Amino acid sequence: MQAPPPGNLQVKSESMPVQLIPVAEPSSVDKAQMCELQWQRERAHLISKMTGRIHQSQDLQEILDTAVADVRHFLQTDRVIILRFEPNWSGVIVVESVGEGWLPILGTIIKDPCFEKSYENGGIAKFSRVIEDINTAGLTRCHVDLLTQYQVRANLVLPIIQAGDRLWGVLIAHHCREPRKWQPLEVELLQELVTQVAIAIQQSELYQQVQRLNTNLEQQIRERTRQLEQSLDFAAVLKRITDRIRDSLDEHQILQTAVRELVSVLKVDYCCAALYNSDRTDATIQCEFTHAELGSAIGQTLAVADTPRVHYRLLSGQHFEAYENGRIAYLQTAETGDMACPPLFDRFAAKLLCPIFLDPASCKPMKDSNPNSCGIEPGAIGYLAVIDQTYHIFSDTEVELVKQVANQCAIAIRQARLYEASQSQVEALEKLNQLKDDFLSTISHELRTPLAGMKMAIQMLEVSLKKHSILSKKTFDYLKILHDLCEREIELINDLLSLQQLESGDQPLNPAEVQLQPWLTQWLQSLQKQTQFQQRILQIEYASQLPLLICDIPSLERILLELLNNACKHSDSGSPIQLKVWAEGEAFFLSVCNSGSDIPTNELSRIFDKFYRIPRNDPWKQGGTGLGLALVQQLVNRLKGSIQATSASGQTCFTVKLPLQPR
Secondary structure (H helix, E strand, C coil), X not given: CCCXXXXXXXXXXXXXXXXXXXXXXXXXXXXXXXXXXXXXXXXXXXXXXXXXXXXHCCCHHHHHHHHHHHHHHHHCCCEXXXXXXXXXXXXXXXXXXXXXXXXXXXXXXECXXXXXXXXXXXXXXXXXXXXXXXXXXXXXXXXHHHHHHCCCCEXXXXXXXXXXXXXXXXXXXXXXXXXXXXXXXXXXXXXXXXXXHHHHHHHHHHHXXXXXXXXXXXXXXXXXXXXXXXXXXXXXXXXXXXXXXXXXXXXXXXXXXXXXXXXXXXCCCEEEEEEECCCCCEEEEEEEEECCCCCXXXXXXXXXXXXXXXXXXXXXXXXXXXXXXXXXXXXXXXXXXXXXXXXXXXXXCEXXXXXXXXXXXXXXXXXXXXXXXXXXXXXXXXXXXXEECCCCCCCHHHHHHHXXXXXXXXXXXXXXXXXXXXXXXXXXXXXXXXXXXXXXXXXXXXXXXXXXXXXXXXHHHHHHHHHCXXXXXXXXXXXXXXXXXXXXXXXXXXXXXXXXXXXXXXXXXXXXXXXXXXXXXXXXXXXXXXHHHHCCEEEEEECCCCCEEEEEHHHHHHHHHHHHHHHHHCCCCCCEEEEEEEEECCEEEEEEEEECCCCCHHHHXXXXXXXXXXXXXXXXXXXXXXXXXXXXHHHHHHCCCEEEEEEECCEEEEEEEEECCCC
């Protein structure tokens, strides 16, 4: 075979005829793509190598040394360093990879005020820089001089950021030979490497922290175990005392339980509880407990004026400690002077007094209530005194225990007094309620008789005038007014009596089975004969198959009647009133809707109150007693049901839900 001719043609020589095949040279685009692919492969290899080293090694120095060496080799640059910032914004070069012939700067400390100013003016973003030529990049002269000192012509700087946006340092690539145009792919590579470096640094710091913690772990475990055992013992004792205190609503029993338990737990000779009078000028010992034969101090009164500084501390919520020879200790200090204990305790060598103190927040009165109705005011209401005949310095745990017991006593006493006050109030309210019921019942019966007579007299007068043919239209109108007023008053009295009977529970229930469809049809036919419904359009909608209902029929009729009456009062003549009846699951529903003005949302919760009327409506135009909806709610509750009112878009609906078979 002959050698191929020059050019881009190949000659094939076989037994076949000669054929010329053109071979295309790679274009510039293909070469760029090949270079980019090669670059991406090398970048991926470098990132993978860095990531693997982070996972395999805990030696941060080794990881960083290898990283800067790989970056310098990959970028074909002269120097790559990592600079760590100190708290005073000086920088220390902790890692370096430098080419032969260039100045090594490892360990150099750089104090440049520009570091702190850059952070203040632009934050971390100011530490990310791409400089192709330091002489044309618009840098300050001092900055140019600093870079020139280290032979730098171009550099690439990226911040190393730790958790919480903390600037740890910077990764810098120096090109010293000449200016250099940094490629976007190079910047992108360095950014990825900076992320991996930040991970390695954080991982190393965490590892070192764990190592430091491990060195003291056994000692901490032992100390923690001891503290936990003490805390558990303290909590168990406090819980037992608290449970026994709160089991009672008797003030004397609460205090007696507390002093008995403290003597038993603390192994002291004597403990007593004293309560201040209302003026806090005297304290009287109410309860005491002792294992020694010390005599009784029950009922003794201690004047606050005799030891003012001691009681000042107690009244301000601070405990008081006193020990033998007049040496006084409190708040980890020792003082002398007029801090003597009350005379009753002088013969004891160790005394601890803790106030029974009510925090003002816990005594905040309820709205519209008397602040002093509970019989207890915020502040110190007394104190517990724990004393021993022998010298005994109370430990912090013992002091805390007595303070907590005193706090629990304060809470229990407040509860006992609140309960006592509430019981008195309940009794007073029950008496008032009974008086109200008796008054309503009596006055209603007393008014019903004369009103019935007035109604009869009006009817007889009308008959008499008609009989003698002297009933003029004006006289007829007057008689009608009198008749309507009598009817209204009789209706009011009947409603009051019904409501009183419902509230007192005097009205018995007589449940019966109701076939809803025939009963509803018959009841509505009789209803439409009444005058107030003759000028309304009653639209009735109910399912074809309604289940059997077990209910008190008079109560159900009264509920329907009052809701329809209410709809008539609040709708115009000729406007429709919708009645819907349906069943869902184990419940029976009925709703009455009418068109008219909306009820404000803030008034919906009050429309079931007795005598309540919507403020913007005219009560004389509406008529009625103002008790209809209150009666409805009482009847629904009595039937174990619920009622809900809604009003929007000019339509007001009342929906009643009753059980099909009440329990």
